Amino acid sequence: MKKKLAKIGLHTEADLLLHLPLRYEDETRIVTLGRGPWADAVQVEVIVRSAEIQMRPRRQLVVHATDASGSEHELTLRFFSFYPNQQAVFAPGAKIRAFGEVRHGFFGLEMVHPRFHAVAEDEPLPEGLTPIYPTTAGVSNNALRKLIGNALKYGDLADTLSEALRAQFELPEFARCLRFLHAPPAGTPQLPLENRGHPAWRRMKFDEVLAQQLSLRRAYLARREQGAPVLQAEGxxxxxxxxxxxxxxxxxxxxxxxxxxxxxxxxxxxxxxxxxxxxxxxxxxxxxxxxxxxxxxxxxxxxxxxxxxxxxxxxxxxxxxxxxxxxxxxxxxxxxxxxxxxxxxxxxxxxxxxxxxxxxxxxxxxxxxxxxxxxxxxxxxxxxxxxxxxxxxxxxxxxxxxxxxxxxxxxxxxxxxxxxxxxDELPPGRTPIRTRLVADSRRDDVVAFVRKLVAEGRQAYWVCPLIEESETLQLQTAEETYAQLLADLPELTVGLVHGRLKAAEKQAVMAAFAAGEIQVLVATTVIEVGVDVPNASLMVIEHAERFGLSQLHQLRGRVGRGQYESSCVLIYAGPLGEIARQRLKIIFEHTDGFEIARQDLQLRGPGEFVGSRQSGVPLLRYADLEADADLIEAARELAENLLRDDLAAAERHLRRWLGTREELLKS
Missing domain, CATH: 3.40.50.300 (P-loop containing nucleotide triphosphate hydrolases)
Known part of the structure; x- marks a missing residue:
């Protein structure tokens, strides 16, 4: 069990206390089968009539039951994945509580894979909402609830913030918030809990951000104590x-x-x-x-x-x-x-x-x-x-x-x-770049546009996401595109550069393009940054829906570096998923990199955005960078004050939230 718990970051009692629920289920009441309509997951109590393993249309355990309230309504429980001894739990006459979504199936009301248990005589209903925790294979929510319950009884719930600080930032007590989030009383509205807008969540998010700020700020101050070469010169x-x-x-x-x-x-x-x-x-x-x-x-x-x-x-x-x-x-x-x-x-x-x-x-x-x-x-x-x-x-x-x-x-x-x-200021002379979205069915129009542009003396990039054919991503590849453009534009000089070329070959191709000897350069994203050819005024990006916003913005920035009007053509293949559609809409509507980055952060979240920078940085599990910007500001100020005026309080807070796993940043 210890190894399994470690997989979800649970090593200590403090980790268990801060392992907060993803959502909640209301098992404080029983809904009769005659109630309807069935929009949300509910708890029912039924008496088993029969249980059998059926082989068609697929192997499944099917339980037929009637409402324990005495009504004539029936419910079928279906389990497509089950243990052999599970059938014994559903002996005729057994009383079962099942939690799940009720739907109208071919044979009437049914629940598919509900959470269930056999009901003991006079078993009371829970007094609060049932927390559902993030978990991993081999660790049930029941097991987590017991472990977390013990941690709440015997763990350290002392507040790391003084009463004065709690009043200053309008924060409730830590212990009260923690107990509430792990076991909200019956009747608590679920929406503020699940969207993390409840005051108890605000306290947890503030504490989490404060721990991150303390860790980073302490690392910053530690470096200020180190010596370094004094690089002073007259200029x-x-x-x-x-x-x-x-x-x-x-x-x-x-x-x-x-x-x-x-x-x-x-x-x-x-x-x-x-x-x-x-x-x-x-x-x-x-x-x-x-x-x-x-x-x-x-x-x-x-x-x-x-x-x-x-x-x-x-x-x-x-x-x-x-x-x-x-x-x-x-x-x-x-x-x-x-x-x-x-x-x-x-x-x-x-x-x-x-x-x-x-x-x-x-x-x-x-x-x-x-x-x-x-x-x-x-x-x-x-x-x-x-x-x-x-x-x-x-x-x-x-x-x-x-x-x-x-x-x-x-x-x-x-x-x-x-x-x-x-x-935050671009050098003068950067020409605006016009962005166009083009379906791949209109590739011939793009080729004609390239021909016209080169006839005017300009050059073009044509970027592809893969070098060779992939069975999983059937995309237009750089090598295929190169061959196709040679055939479509025989009067032009077309070059090819990608990451698998030898360094000398890449250098030769790039030098030829910079010198104007190559008019159309087919490339992978090796030209994403740093390439500066002022005469190149067209960027064509193949399968733009497969690129991230940062890459699209970087590639677009390879043109518009000279005096000529520049364009970026994004060729996309449908049907587009919702995220891809949003990315293309953002890159089409915005040219400001900071606004693109802000919207990219909303789409991807901080983890993916900062990439390998993550190593050593305490991650935010609960706070949201956009929604909780005010908390970040306040925690940042408090972190500086604590490290200056109350180092012991800062250490207590860091131990609770980061424990022995805190890594001071050395980069």
Whole structure:
């Protein structure tokens, strides 16, 4: 039983206390069979007339019973999954209480797979609603109710919040709320319980959010106590870089640079998240941060999740910085042995900026003097990977970047251990992108549109979700699309790039597309981020219904980077499911990445949204980021106050909600 309970996160008495019901069933009353109509699940009490195992149309246990109230109404209980000894419970004359939905079947009223038990003589009805808990195979709700009942009798229900704090935040007592939620009295309205709007739920949600905020804030403060390289410089290198750029910084970029440079000059490690919409100009901000580290006599590392993205950064940063005398090294898994040895030697000696993929964190990679670690598309890396990069130096500063805008409530909760800088302004010259939804039956129209566009001198992307045919997802693949477009557009140069190509082949195709030698590039999502070809003004996305909102927004952001009017065509195959329909509607109606991210959060929930960032972050089981934003704000403020003024109370609260499993964030 211990292992089974562990599967649902139940290790201690405190875990049992906080294992709250999903829903409730009202077994406090019995409904007679003559009542009707049968809209909700109800409890009936019947006398068994007969029970038999039938083999047609499928094997089932069929129990015929009459109303125990003495009426002539009959009810059939059907069990398609049952134990051999179950038939004995339904001996003729046995009194049974069954809970479930009554429906009108072919032979009259019936219940399929009701919850049931044989009734003892003069057995009273329950005094409260019956809680239904999340569980796993081998752990019944009855067993959970007994375990939780014992925990409520003998467990620690002392309040972790003082009476003054409860009054300040208008919160009821913890013990009273907990007992109420595990055993609501008869007559309690079920809707406020099940939609978690009851004041007792509000207390649980506040406590949960407070524990999360305490954990993250404590991790943040612990890092502030650590030492880090002081990267202070006059800004000469950054000034020279800005002077040679063909564009000026936006106000948002200037503010971001000021915040980051101030952090780098401090004696404790920077942990800053730089987020901005597609095309907001995060790379130049990161480059200016690297300039400060380099001028201060330290190295900077720049890690990206894919080889194509990492190489795009490498080429851009090298073009900006090598003319200024900065030595830039390149590390990726595809390097040949000789080149790899050369780059490793440079990293361990004279290289001032090292750009690469996960190769940067492999054994055998030694930095001479790493002072700043920059991680692009940070949500694609796990906590351990970001920590591994930091461990390549002596507690270097860390700048994490994300082109997936993070909704404010998510930033307040899951990213509360980081300082967050937002680039909320796009550089001038970004042209609006027109989004079109096109059914796959009109593919010929899209091909004609591509032909017309290329005739005007523009280029196009055509993105597919798979590389080769899949039996489970019968989608148009990149290779098939490439072959089809070669046939449909023989007068054009069509290229193909995907993740399974060798690095040199990918580089050659991307370089040819950037140079205008390839007019239509068929690709998988390897071009999702970082690719910048101003002449490309059309993005076609095949089977758009299969992509997430973040991916669709990122892909759309590959165009609109030049002076030409740009379009994104989303080809979809019906019939569409409800979630896919909502995603396409959102991406069609909105271009603001923050609004798209907010609606994406509502569709997916925080767990999927933050991805591998979850590791080490206390998850929210009960609070809702949108509906309970006010609780997050209040808990955030209280967490700071408790850690400053009442550390013992903070520790008590953390022990209750996170127990021995709390992980201080190290990333």
């Amino acid at each position: 000469l290198l950054a000034g020279r870089l800005l002077a040679q750029l063909p564009f000026g910084l936006t106000g948002a970029q200037r503010r971001a640079v000021e915040e980051i440079l101030r952090d780098l000059a401090a004696p404790h490690p920077m942990q800053r998240l730089l987020q901005g919409d597609v095309g907001a100009g995060k790379t130049i901000v990161a480059a200016l941060a690297a300039c400060q580290a380099i001028e201060a006599g330290w190295q900077a590392a720049f890690m990206a999740p894919t080889e194509i993205l990492a190489e795009q950064h490498y080429l851009k940063l090298r073009a900006w910085l090598e003319p200024l005398g900065v030595r830039v090294a390149w590390l990726s898994g595809s390097l040949k042995s000789k080149a790899k040895r050369e780059q490793l030697a440079a990293t361990a000696a004279e290289a001032q900026l090292v750009v690469g993929t996960h190769a940067l964190i492999q054994d055998g990679v030694d930095f001479a003097k790493l002072g700043l670690a920059i991680v692009d598309e940070q949500h694609r890396f796990g906590v351990a990977q970001r920590l591994a990069l930091r461990n390549k130096g002596n507690n270097p500063h860390q700048l994490m970047m994300s082109a997936t805008p993070i909704p404010r409530t998510l930033a307040m909760s899951y990213y509360a251990d980081l300082d967050v800088t937002v680039l």
